[in-house]
Amino acid sequence: MKDKLHFNSQTIHGGQEPDKAYGAVMPPIYQTSTYAQTTPGGHKGFEYSRTHNPTRQALERALASIEAGEFAFAFGSGLAAMDAVLKLLKPGDEVISTDDLYGGSYRLFTKIYEDFGIHFHFVNMASTDALNAAINENTRMVWVETPTNPMMNVIDIKAVAAVCKSKELLLAVDNTFASPYLQQPLLLGADIVMHSATKYLAGHSDVILGSLVTNDKHLAERIGFIQNASGAVPGPMDCFLTLRGIKTLHVRMQRHCENAAQIANYLTSHPKIEKVYWPGLEGHPNHTVAKAQMNDFGGMLSFVPKGANYNTAIQIIEKLKLFTLAESLGGVESLAGHPASMTHASIPKNIREQSGVVDALIRLSVGIEDVRDLIADLEQAIA
Ligand SMILES: *Cc1c(COP(=O)(O)O)cnc(C)c1O
Numbered sequence: 001m002k003d004k005l006h007f008n009s010q011t012i013h014g015g016q017e018p019d020k021a022y023g024a025v026m027p028p029i030y031q032t033s034t035y036a037q038t039t040p041g042g043h044k045g046f047e048y049s050r051t052h053n054p055t056r057q058a059l060e061r062a063l064a065s066i067e068a069g070e071f072a073f074a075f076g077s078g079l080a081a082m083d084a085v086l087k088l089l090k091p092g093d094e095v096i097s098t099d100d101l102y103g104g105s106y107r108l109f110t111k112i113y114e115d116f117g118i119h120f121h122f123v124n125m126a127s128t129d130a131l132n133a134a135i136n137e138n139t140r141m142v143w144v145e146t147p148t149n150p151m152m153n154v155i156d157i158k159a160v161a162a163v164c165k166s167k168e169l170l171l172a173v174d175n176t177f178a179s180p181y182l183q184q185p186l187l188l189g190a191d192i193v194m195h196s197a198t199k200y201l202a203g204h205s206d207v208i209l210g211s212l213v214t215n216d217k218h219l220a221e222r223i224g225f226i227q228n229a230s231g232a233v234p235g236p237m238d239c240f241l242t243l244r245g246i247k248t249l250h251v252r253m254q255r256h257c258e259n260a261a262q263i264a265n266y267l268t269s270h271p272k273i274e275k276v277y278w279p280g281l282e283g284h285p286n287h288t289v290a291k292a293q294m295n296d297f298g299g300m301l302s303f304v305p306k307g308a309n310y311n312t313a314i315q316i317i318e319k320l321k322l323f324t325l326a327e328s329l330g331g332v333e334s335l336a337g338h339p340a341s342m343t344h345a346s347i348p349k350n351i352r353e354q355s356g357v358v359d360a361l362i363r364l365s366v367g368i369e370d371v372r373d374l375i376a377d378l379e380q381a382i383a
Pocket residue numbers: 077078079080102104105145149174176177195196197198199208209210
């Protein structure tokens with residue numbers, strides 16, 4: 001029966017059973033490294049907590065449920081989850097990635113895995129032309145992030161999946177910005193969906209955790225092997241917090257989206273604002289794809305004040321009182337960031353400006369406060 005639930009019930013019940021020992025409704029935090037055996041190999045399914053832990057297992061079952069997958073794996077961070085995906089590859093293999101990419105993902109690809117003989121191509125996936133052109137006999141995997149950070153470009157997952165199917169390439173999608181409330185990549189043809197659960201899934205800016213979900217049994221066996229063999233697993237406390245966060249994902253996401261819509265409209269009609277990037281706006285270059293692919297448009301948006309430069313953009317951010325100046329996103333509280341000096345500082349200015357990340361760009365992670373207070377805060381900072 002639980003398989004047939006709607007998404008807004010799956011977040012609470014999907015994959016979940018009361019704890020077997022005492023019927024605890026929330027799984028206890030099994031803060032243990034090992035489990036008693038009656039005879040060598042005689043145990044209740046748990047031997048050692050790198051391999052399996054009941055709290056982690058409860059989280060993994062919830063993750064599988066909300067991503068419409070069969071197999072889920074939790075990791076110590078989003079990047080640790082990505083790292084496990086890259087370990088599916090061998091020297092000489094090539095990966096084609098979206099060009100507008102989370103900085104840490106770009107760093108993992110280029111600064112770690114290039115040295116292990118895996119090659120990366122970064123292409124614009126607004127259409128599949130550049131993707132098709134980059135495929136060669138060594139291509140094994142396509143990595144997609146959508147919506148992208150901080151420009152909120154939306155990539156058509158179904159269209160990319162069709163190319164991957166025809167060329168027998170693995171398709172992995174970083175679903176961190178959207179969350180499964182907005183889109184479920186496995187249903188759109190992806191083989192693996194990855195999350196920095198640090199963001200919307202956990203949702204309270206109090207945990208670092210990553211996850212992978214797949215429907216492919218063979219891939220699941222490999223990923224499970226890598227999870228145990230490489231050992232980048234999260235502790236039970238972090239699993240508990242993430243599971244607790246997932247239970248309110250749908251109500252939080254609904255409010256994130258509503259607030260972002262109001263702020264996007266407010267900024268669009270503001271005389272001192274030049275540009276607003278939010279996929280829900282009709283003028284957004286990928287609005288049509290976003291409308292078809294996503295259930296709503298998310299809580300992330302970026303904007304450029306008129307006539308602003310590096311310094312005046314920073315001045316506006318520093319004047320904000322309710323929006324906290326900080327990295328990260330997806331928590332209940334609103335955050336503001338300056339990509340040119342923060343998340344994208346390591347990318348050369350001319351390259352970052354080509355994709356729209358100008359010095360005056362300001363990024364908001366719109367929280368779930370009363371939107372009137374958020375707009376009042378923006379009003380006084382922009383004035
Ligand atoms: C934060 C983030 C990551 C990395 O996740 P961590 O949990 O910080 O390791 C990967 N992709 C995206 C889109 C992110 O926002």
